[in-house]
Amino acid sequence: MRFPSDPLEDWAVHCHRRGATISLDSSGASTPGPDEFPLRVEELGDEAEAEAELREALCRAYGVDDDMIALTMGAQHADFLFFLTHLNPSDKAVVESPTFMPIRRQAEEVARVSSLERSPAKAYVPDMQDLSDNLRSGAKVVALTNLHNPSGAMLGDEVLSGIVDEAQRTGALVLVDEVFREMSYGPVPKGAYQLGDNGVSVSSVTKLNGLRGLRVGWLLGPPPVARAVEAARLYTSYRLPAWSCRHAAEAVRRREWFRERALQHAHENLPAVEDWLRRETRVRCHRPQGAFMAHIVLPRGIDDLELSERLLDRGVAVGPGRYWGAPGTIRLTFSCPRSQLEVGMAYISEVLDLLTRG
Structure with a gap:
């Protein structure tokens, strides 16, 4: 049994090393603060x-x-x-x-x-x-x-x-x-x-x-x-x-509290994604039915890895679709603050402008 390198983990490390400051590639809810969910060490037992x-x-x-x-x-x-x-x-x-x-x-x-x-x-x-x-x-x-x-x-x-x-x-x-x-x-x-x-x-x-x-x-x-x-x-x-x-x-x-917390954040950010998708007619996307992720189908001929690398030049991390077995797509997540999300999506449109002109 010889596992190949995990491309998703390699990509995450690559994004970190490239200094990405806006993550549109993080699909989970944020870690709760100590006032919401304190992590204590005392009296844990065996x-x-x-x-x-x-x-x-x-x-x-x-x-x-x-x-x-x-x-x-x-x-x-x-x-x-x-x-x-x-x-x-x-x-x-x-x-x-x-x-x-x-x-x-x-x-x-x-x-x-x-x-x-x-x-x-x-x-x-x-x-x-x-x-x-x-x-x-x-x-x-x-x-x-x-x-x-x-x-x-x-x-x-x-x-x-x-x-x-x-x-x-x-x-x-x-x-x-x-x-x-x-x-x-x-x-x-x-x-x-x-x-x-x-x-x-x-x-x-x-x-x-x-x-x-x-x-x-x-x-x-x-x-x-x-x-x-x-x-x-x-x-x-x-x-x-x-x-x-x-x-x-x-x-x-406390899973119901965690669910309400995650959905509140998703409902705050999802309208921004939908608004961008209405304006960015070059891409296609099936509306997600949950979580913080959307699968974006890129225009024909656009290389998902090249687009993702161009976004990293601008400090934005997305997930190249090839690492899910879907080249020509990206996974866009929206668990970050809305202000960062909107900037990141604007950069996607900017890179699409460059790649479609070239």
């Missing part, structure tokens, strides 16, 4: 007790039994341990495209991978015939994100339930990375774990809560799946830090 507190919080929040939970060091860790414990080199996995690239790279390290297209022309809804063909050809796992990363599009309960049901007919598992699910602008869609015995959900305290430094995530799913992932975690990294678990448990208990 790791096993702290994990038990987090598990109890997850049981209450998501209506699951304890044996449906596996704790991990973030959602990415949960995705990887799931692939590691449920796929062999000869197995086939179906991974959405475009997607958060580490998910695809992880699956490629342990199995054969084919793509399930989520096209902006179809509002990022997976093609069910494409899915059925992949399942009939022996796919054992279907991997998705909900909300979709990079577009913020939502898989509603009916669509996702149809996917879970279709996979169940062939005995396949459906893994859904749901780090953005509770940031839906409307009613929160159901988790995959709620839709069938083959549905598996992954999440963390990184995006909704803005607590990425805790490095805490989890998997919710059928007990055999959760047991396998939990065992792999204990063998490879043992217990989570007590400090992280205690604060993650409190974040889970």
Whole structure:
């Protein structure tokens, strides 16, 4: 198993080294201040007790039994341990495209991978015939994100339930990375774990809560799946830090407060994005249904990496779409202050002027 360099992480480091001062490439909520969510160190107890507190919080929040939970060091860790414990080199996995690239790279390290297209022309809804063909050809796992990363599009309960049901007919598992699910602008869609015995959900305290430094995530799913992932975690990294678990448990208990906080900021900034999109007719974008991200389709012939580098010259960081498997696009996030967002989008238009003239 030899992982290639992570292009998204390489790009983040590159943006930092280039001195970007406006980030339109940060998709999570901001970290809460100490007056909103104090992080205390005293009387944390041992790791096993702290994990038990987090598990109890997850049981209450998501209506699951304890044996449906596996704790991990973030959602990415949960995705990887799931692939590691449920796929062999000869197995086939179906991974959405475009997607958060580490998910695809992880699956490629342990199995054969084919793509399930989520096209902006179809509002990022997976093609069910494409899915059925992949399942009939022996796919054992279907991997998705909900909300979709990079577009913020939502898989509603009916669509996702149809996917879970279709996979169940062939005995396949459906893994859904749901780090953005509770940031839906409307009613929160159901988790995959709620839709069938083959549905598996992954999440963390990184995006909704803005607590990425805790490095805490989890998997919710059928007990055999959760047991396998939990065992792999204990063998490879043992217990989570007590400090992280205690604060993650409190974040889970306060998840409605975190949701209201994130949505308030999204609703403050989304009108600015929509106004820019109305004026910037050279690009296309499906309106996000949640979170702080929009997937921008660039004019034909515009190179996403060149545009992104030109923006870095102006101190603005965006996500080149090729790093989600969608060249010719960018992911634009709007978790920054509105004043920075408006300046950053104006620079996108300025760079488009230069590239389309050239």
